[in-house]
Amino acid sequence: MNAIIPLMLDTLSSAALIFFAAVGLTLVFNVLRVLNVAHGSFYSIGAYVAASICAFIVSRHLNPYLSFVALLFSAALVAVVLGPLIESTLIRWTYGKSEAVQILITFGLFLILEDLQRMVFGVQSFYEDTPMRLMGSTSIGGVVYLNYQMFLVAMAVIVVFGLRLLIKHSRLGRLVTAVVADREMAQSIGVDTNKIFIIAFSLGVFLAALGGALAVPTSGVAPGLGADTMVLAFAVAAIGGLGQIEGAALAALIVALARVLAIYFVPSLDAVAPYAAMLIVLLVRPYGLFGAITTRRI
Amino acid sequence: MRAILLIVAILAIVAAPMAAPWLQFVLTMAIAKGLAALGVAVLLRAGMISIGHAMSFAASAYGVAFLARGGISDFGVLLVLSVVVTGLAGAVVGAFLIRYRAIFFAMLNLAVSMVFYALFAKLYGLTGGTDGMTIPVPTVFGVVLSEPTFKAVLFYGSVALMLLVGLAVHRYLDSPLGHALSAVHTNEVRLEYLGVPVWAVLLVAYIVSAVLAGMGGAIAGFAIGRVVPDFAFWTASGHLVLVAVLGGIGGVPGAFIGAFFLELLHTEAAAFTDAWNLIVGAALIGVIMFLPKGLYGLLTRSEVPAK
Numbered sequence: 001m002n003a004i005i006p007l008m009l010d011t012l013s014s015a016a017l018i019f020f021a022a023v024g025l026t027l028v029f030n031v032l033r034v035l036n037v038a039h040g041s042f043y044s045i046g047a048y049v050a051a052s053i054c055a056f057i058v059s060r061h062l063n064p065y066l067s068f069v070a071l072l073f074s075a076a077l078v079a080v081v082l083g084p085l086i087e088s089t090l091i092r093w094t095y096g097k098s099e100a101v102q103i104l105i106t107f108g109l110f111l112i113l114e115d116l117q118r119m120v121f122g123v124q125s126f127y128e129d130t131p132m133r134l135m136g137s138t139s140i141g142g143v144v145y146l147n148y149q150m151f152l153v154a155m156a157v158i159v160v161f162g163l164r165l166l167i168k169h170s171r172l173g174r175l176v177t178a179v180v181a182d183r184e185m186a187q188s189i190g191v192d193t194n195k196i197f198i199i200a201f202s203l204g205v206f207l208a209a210l211g212g213a214l215a216v217p218t219s220g221v222a223p224g225l226g227a228d229t230m231v232l233a234f235a236v237a238a239i240g241g242l243g244q245i246e247g248a249a250l251a252a253l254i255v256a257l258a259r260v261l262a263i264y265f266v267p268s269l270d271a272v273a274p275y276a277a278m279l280i281v282l283l284v285r286p287y288g289l290f291g292a293i294t295t296r297r298i
Numbered sequence: 299m300r301a302i303l304l305i306v307a308i309l310a311i312v313a314a315p316m317a318a319p320w321l322q323f324v325l326t327m328a329i330a331k332g333l334a335a336l337g338v339a340v341l342l343r344a345g346m347i348s349i350g351h352a353m354s355f356a357a358s359a360y361g362v363a364f365l366a367r368g369g370i371s372d373f374g375v376l377l378v379l380s381v382v383v384t385g386l387a388g389a390v391v392g393a394f395l396i397r398y399r400a401i402f403f404a405m406l407n408l409a410v411s412m413v414f415y416a417l418f419a420k421l422y423g424l425t426g427g428t429d430g431m432t433i434p435v436p437t438v439f440g441v442v443l444s445e446p447t448f449k450a451v452l453f454y455g456s457v458a459l460m461l462l463v464g465l466a467v468h469r470y471l472d473s474p475l476g477h478a479l480s481a482v483h484t485n486e487v488r489l490e491y492l493g494v495p496v497w498a499v500l501l502v503a504y505i506v507s508a509v510l511a512g513m514g515g516a517i518a519g520f521a522i523g524r525v526v527p528d529f530a531f532w533t534a535s536g537h538l539v540l541v542a543v544l545g546g547i548g549g550v551p552g553a554f555i556g557a558f559f560l561e562l563l564h565t566e567a568a569a570f571t572d573a574w575n576l577i578v579g580a581a582l583i584g585v586i587m588f589l590p591k592g593l594y595g596l597l598t599r600s601e602v603p604a605k
Contacts, residue, residue, distance in 0.1 A: 035401055037349075037536070093587065099400045100347040104543055104586055107536045111579030119573060227533055231412050238405050271416040279409040283394060286402045 006143050007260055013149035015256035016156035017218075020211025021229045022236035022248045023159065024204035030243030031180055031200035034091055035099065037106040039208055040230030041113035042078065046209025047221035048117060049074040051126035054216070058130055067130045075210035083202025091201060092194070114226055125222035132217040152214060159207065160249050167245075176200060208233075235278035241288030250289065254281075300597070304551070311558075312457060315450075322453050323521060324561050329456040330518040332557030335541035336467060337510030340503050342539075342547045343471070345483035346399070349535045350407030351511050353414045356529035358384040358512035359519030360418065363431035373436040373451075373520075381512040388508020389501070396500040399486075411530055419527035430526030433519045449521070456517050460554065463513065468550045470506065479503055511538075540582050546592020555593050 025039045053070040057063075090109055094102045135147035167173035178186040179196045187193045212221070212229075236255055240247025258273040281289065315322035334355045341348055361380030370376055395406050418425045425431060435448045443451065470476050478499040481489045489496055519525045528534065545556020560578070567574055589595055 035404075090583065098345065099404065100342065100345065100543075101586060103347055103349065103401075103404060104539060105583055107540065108579040108582035108586070110536075111575040111582070115573045115576035115579070119576075227531070231408065231532055234405060234408060235412075238409070242401070268420045268422075269416075271420055272413055275409050275412040275416060279406070279413055282402070282406055282409060286398055286406075 019252035024207035044226035046212030050213030079206035247290030334514035337507035350411030353411035354511035355515035358515035384512030392504030546594030552594035
């Protein structure tokens with residue numbers, strides 16, 4: 001019984017981080033119909049930028065609570081700079097092309113972004129745990145928890161409901177839904193689809209960068225983070241059903257649970273767990289838990 | 299004209315290590331990656347993109363390492379056995395995966411290869427974890443060779459294998475079974491109505507591609523003398539697709555042109571820049587946008603209007 005509470009908390013907080021990595025991927029796929037292989041790079045770029053800004057705040061002895069603002073600000077910065085630029089040049093070119101072309105173009109983008117990160121931020125790892133120390137810890141039943149873990153879970157819940165609110169109950173959300181349902185029809189009645197695509201893609205970049213920024217205080221950032229995050233995001237998005245936001249949230253819980261259970265009971269298999277979960281789900285339900293089954297066209 | 303070009307290219311490859319010995323390793327690796335990329339190209343013809351093909355590449359290299367640990371020391375036996383095992387593994391995995399198309403095929407291949415990667419990286423007692431396993435210098439037909447001699451034998455053996463396999467795959471792609479692949483890409487349902495079992499066409503293609511990747515992996519393992527789990531990481535699979543597309547999937551030479559081009563460019567570029575991925579990524583995007591048939595398309599373009 002004593003093991004249940006820490007297990008649950010670990011699962012929830014790691015699910016929150018995994019969810020942030022995947023939700024942008026699934027959102028972008030839903031609207032743009034492009035599987036973005038470079039998505040993991042946005043996560044690691046967000047992490048690098050957040051680590052740099054937090055380090056700047058600490059080194060100048062500014063108010064340490066500014067580091068929370070820095071986490072959000074860095075994600076927004078990455079989204080505003082990279083989102084429109086990449087969508088309007090590379091991604092837009094791939095609309096209507098085959099999946100192979102889309103995957104390859106974004107893989108090329110991934111290679112470019114990985115090298116750019118190495119050139120700008122170097123190859124050393126960054127750790128910046130100011131926000132985590134500021135939040136302190138709580139003791140439940142004799143076990144000490146970091147409040148930051150709860151903060152991560154709260155952020156993930158806010159994002160799930162925020163996205164739902166945005167898509168179901170705002171003008172922008174209705175336009176996005178219209179574009180998803182029928183791109184040509186939406187365009188012919190005057191929806192600026194290019195604008196919708198830029199906004200949706202940038203939102204995806206923002207969510208990935210935010211995930212990276214929020215992960216910095218717990219696990220830091222090192223080269224290879226983008227590639228690792230990418231497969232995890234794939235696994236979660238595929239389990240939940242590509243394009244399903246609530247599906248991604250549930251899938252993040254499943255993957256996190258699989259991982260935490262593996263760490264508690266068979267530590268050597270912790271890295272295998274997410275992919276094994278993906279494989280099992282996809283073999284049974286290839287369109288994911290919530291994915292819509294599309295009919296074959298003749 | 300193309301036959302002359304081919305002969306000149308092969309003579310140049312065979313002669314290159316005599317002029318510049320350091321090229322021998324580079325070219326052996328180019329052949330290894332070319333074989334694996336050819337496997338990816340076979341599947342690409344059916345419109346199926348696999349981001350997990352490095353698994354077969356790694357599986358075969360691990361196969362060689364395990365067999366060598368088990369006491370088998372002959373080059374030919376090691377090569378054949380590990381490729382056969384990889385082909386069988388490909389048949390089992392393929393039987394499940396060919397039911398899926400497009401993005402789902404790509405992602406399932408990714409999932410399987412990452413399970414493989416994670417297992418081989420974590421089972422330290424069996425596989426040496428991320429340190430990998432060494433592959434000792436084998437004997438060739440019972441003859442014990444020094445390492446430099448073996449590397450030379452490996453290189454010329456690889457060139458011969460490349461020619462034989464290239465010819466075989468060329469015949470395969472030109473057979474009804476091979477043409478059925480492009481038909482799957484164009485209209486799968488029509489093919490089924492014509493009475494062609496699509497699953498059999500794809501299963502054969504999947505096994506062929508696994509065997510090709512297996513040959514490449516075994517050669518790479520021998521050439522490097524070590525196999526690590528990173529052989530199977532998803533970025534390695536991405537690179538194989540990249541080589542295939544860069545070279546062009548219009549014909550067998552495409553994959554090898556892509557592999558030789560990239561390996562040689564890599565060695566040259568390494569001298570003055572380390573932003574190698576940046577160059578490759580940009581080249582990939584450029585080729586897809588402006589040369590949809592790859593580098594090989596440059597050679598064949600002039601023949602199309604004559605039809």
